[in-house]
Amino acid sequence: VHRLFAKYQTKIHGDKDCFAPVSGDKATVSSSKQGSPSNGDTDLDDASLSDDEDGDDDESTWQKDIYDVDSVYAHLNLRTRMRIKKGYVNFHRFLCETPLPLVRPDGDGDRRFQVDGEGYDTHIPFGSYHQQYRINGVLIAVGVVDVFPHCLSSVYAFYDPDLSRHLELGKYTALREIEWVKRAYAHRRELTYYYLGYYICSCIKMVYKAEYKPSELLCPTTNRWMDFEIAKKILDERSPVRQCCTLFLGSIPKEKNEDDERHSNRSSLRRNSLYTEEHKAALVDSMLLDIGDIGGEGPPPITVSMLNPEGRTMVDPLIKEFIDEVGFDVSRRCIIRLN
Numbered sequence: 132v133h134r135l136f137a138k139y140q141t142k143i144h145g146d147k148d149c150f151a152p153v154s155g156d157k158a159t160v161s162s163s164k165q166g167s168p169s170n171g172d173t174d175l176d177d178a179s180l181s182d183d184e185d186g187d188d189d190e191s192t193w194q195k196d197i198y199d200v201d202s203v204y205a206h207l208n209l210r211t212r213m214r215i216k217k218g219y220v221n222f223h224r225f226l227c228e229t230p231l232p233l234v235r236p237d238g239d240g241d242r243r244f245q246v247d248g249e250g251y252d253t254h255i256p257f258g259s260y261h262q263q264y265r266i267n268g269v270l271i272a273v274g275v276v277d278v279f280p281h282c283l284s285s286v287y288a289f290y291d292p293d294l295s296r297h298l299e300l301g302k303y304t305a306l307r308e309i310e311w312v313k314r315a316y317a318h319r320r321e322l323t324y325y326y327l328g329y330y331i332c333s334c335i336k337m338v339y340k341a342e343y344k345p346s347e348l349l350c351p352t353t354n355r356w357m358d359f360e361i362a363k364k365i366l367d368e369r370s371p372v373r374q375c376c377t378l379f380l381g382s383i384p385k386e387k388n389e390d391d392e393r394h395s396n397r398s399s400l401r402r403n404s405l406y407t408e409e410h411k412a413a414l415v416d417s418m419l420l421d422i423g424d425i426g427g428e429g430p431p432p433i434t435v436s437m438l439n440p441e442g443r444t445m446v447d448p449l450i451k452e453f454i455d456e457v458g459f460d461v462s463r464r465c466i467i468r469l470n
Contacts, residue, residue: 132261133222135270139353145236192408226287229259253315256356259286264304274304282324283312291383304344332366332374350378376456414462415450421468432466 140146200216207215235246235254244363246252257278264272272290276283285308290300305327312325327340330348341359348362349355357365357378370376416436435446446469454462 132263132270132273133219135273135291136222136226136289137218139292141288142292149214150211187465226261229277232260234258251311251314253311253318262304262308263299264290264307271298272300273306274308276308279322281321282314283308283322284313284326287329301339309343333364348378351375352377353379355379370452370456372452379449410459411454414454414459415447418450418462419466420446421466 134150136149137146137150141148141151143153173341200212200219204212204215243256245254257280259275259277262276264273264274265271271294272288274288277286277287278284285305288301288304290304294300294337309325312322315322325343329337329345330340331337334342341363344359346359347356348359350357350362356379362378365373365378366376385420416434418435419432420435420438421432422430435443435450438446450467453465453467457465
């Protein structure tokens with residue numbers, strides 16, 4: 132599973148492949164039938180690893196009884212094993228650690244984990260799972276999901292990128308998960324939804340979520356679900372840049388409607404005679420931007436006016452929309468963090 136994840140992350144997201152040989156690695160030659168490594172490793176101690184290849188010393192993040200890199204890859208040299216170990220720690224933190232309780236089968240006869248003739252295990256307890264897809268026993272895709280009382284949440288999916296050119300494995304895993312929900316509903320009447328997570332229209336790797344219909348978006352201010360097509364029109368009209376605004380206005384207190392109208396109507400500044408477009412442009416120039424590293428000591432905030440033309444092209448629309456929504460007085464007291 133980890134090897135497939137590494138291959139996917141390398142080809143789709145451009146991550147370094149921890150399994151790939153690197154110039155300078157020395158091959159390990161086995162000198163016994165048991166395949167124990169020879170002294171080819173002895174000159175590659177921890178001190179020889181570069182800073183970005185150091186192993187993670189927090190061993191609580193990976194269980195040796197689950198995946199012992201030194202045992203499984205004993206035929207590889209130390210440098211390679213350290214890279215694989217670091218890659219596995221990152222993989223484990225990303226897709227294996229979960230706040231949900233770990234439920235193990237109670238023996239081979241545990242009916243909760245039995246699979247039907249078409250591969251669906253719709254009786255499994257609530258928790259986090261890796262759904263594996265195989266062809267003739269070969270692992271080709273993994274869907275990471277959380278099973279909750281009311282929904283199946285799709286956390287992540289990774290697959291063989293070469294096969295996916297022909298099989299579209301990302302779509303296949305999603306359709307299988309949707310079918311799982313339909314089948315689980317037969318005996319779990321409260322489990323009715325398939326949750327795809329955040330939707331960001333400007334992120335090319337997330338727009339695919341809109342292809343599964345009918346679907347809904349959650350209003351960020353009222354926590355009410357809205358039909359996707361209606362919600363998307365509201366987003367495009369009222370928040371074309373940030374794509375974040377109140378979507379649901381029905382059956383909420385009148386004062387809340389008025390407050391939402393005041394802060395979300397993009398013409399609010401034009402109705403305020405105290406501020407002109409010149410005032411707005413001056414405020415945009417003076418807005419402070421935090422460009423430091425998260426959690427670290429970075430440079431002091433800069434002003435928007437210090438950006439080059441390319442930076443202004445990207446940042447100005449966001450700052451203007453922010454001012455429109457929160458007003459001049461609040462904007463003056465804010466520092467905008469750029470990630």
